Amino acid sequence: MNDVILKARGVRKRFGDTEVLKGIDLDVRSGEVLCVIGPSGSGKSTLLRCFNHLERIDAGRVWMDGELVGYEQHGPSGRVLRERRARDVRRQRERIGMVFQRFHLFPHRTAVQNVMEGPVAVKGRPRAQAEKQARKLLADVGLADRADHYPEQLSGGQQQRVAIARALAMEPALMLFDEPTSALDPELVGEVLGVMRDLARSGMTMVVVTHEMGFAREVADRVLFMDRGAVVEAGSPDLLFTDPRHDRTRAFLSTVL
Numbered sequence: 516m517n518d519v520i521l522k523a524r525g526v527r528k529r530f531g532d533t534e535v536l537k538g539i540d541l542d543v544r545s546g547e548v549l550c551v552i553g554p555s556g557s558g559k560s561t562l563l564r565c566f567n568h569l570e571r572i573d574a575g576r577v578w579m580d581g582e583l584v585g586y587e588q589h590g591p592s593g594r595v596l597r598e599r600r601a602r603d604v605r606r607q608r609e610r611i612g613m614v615f616q617r618f619h620l621f622p623h624r625t626a627v628q629n630v631m632e633g634p635v636a637v638k639g640r641p642r643a644q645a646e647k648q649a650r651k652l653l654a655d656v657g658l659a660d661r662a663d664h665y666p667e668q669l670s671g672g673q674q675q676r677v678a679i680a681r682a683l684a685m686e687p688a689l690m691l692f693d694e695p696t697s698a699l700d701p702e703l704v705g706e707v708l709g710v711m712r713d714l715a716r717s718g719m720t721m722v723v724v725t726h727e728m729g730f731a732r733e734v735a736d737r738v739l740f741m742d743r744g745a746v747v748e749a750g751s752p753d754l755l756f757t758d759p760r761h762d763r764t765r766a767f768l769s770t771v772l
């Protein structure tokens with residue numbers, strides 16, 4: 516059994532009167548690809564953002580490699596943890612790469628400049644070394660000949676592949692994908708899913724929020740079905756997509772397939 520790389524216990528998040536996450540428990544194991552599916556508004560994106568500390572959680576804990584990266588901020592224990600853990604949180608967050616629905620590239624920087632920015636600014640890498648690594652990563656995602664283009668000169672699928680290379684440049688131990696193909700024209704979805712499939716085969720640990728059921732079925736080791744802020748069913752894609760006992764996932768699938 517592989518090591519647990521990310522662990523969440525009792526994660527709760529509320530926006531105003533709405534409880535968006537109602538106590539999520541989850542273990543993500545090293546090398547695993549976990550796809551999170553579920554209806555719009557069920558809390559999938561919020562869960563990823565809580566994993567990456569982009570959202571503060573109201574209750575519960577999140578650990579990365581055994582170190583806390585997320586915890587409730589209020590109350591005496593939260594305050595003490597905040598002070599003690601700030602440095603650990605920063606270091607561990609750098610080990611989590613995230614790819615968003617929209618690509619968020621710097622518009623006035625070329626693809627290679629976008630990819631090398633993190634290693635230079637955050638890790639203090641020499642520029643020449645960071646550029647060499649960035650060009651290799653761009654080649655890995657099929658963009659060797661687009662490295663010196665600006666984002667506006669690239670298609671949406673190409674921009675998203677640059678965004679993936681940019682996240683990988685930080686040498687993450689875990690990659691989070693938040694509906695990475697939802698903003699793309701249908702004909703560009705395949706090229707991004709292809710890069711993600713290659714990444715999964717290379718052994719990267721991945722949590723993928725997606726509406727691409729074909730990808731989930733083919734690539735995921737485990738699928739989580741979320742509804743109204745809770746994990747309703749979880750299991751291997753074959754089990755979850757076909758076993759009659761998982762009737763809530765299958766009812767959802769019948770609405771999207």
Ligand SMILES: Nc1ncnc2c1ncn2[C@@H]1O[C@H](COP(=O)(O)OP(=O)(O)OP(=O)(O)O)[C@@H](O)[C@H]1O
Nearest residue numbers: 530533535553554555556557558559560561562694
């Ligand atoms: N910053 C915010 N402020 C207020 N409400 C929010 C905020 N972010 C999310 N929500 C609400 O929380 C709920 C869950 O949103 P979330 O984006 O996590 O769902 P989702 O399952 O990812 O949906 P989708 O598949 O449509 O992206 C929704 O009702 C949403 O409107």
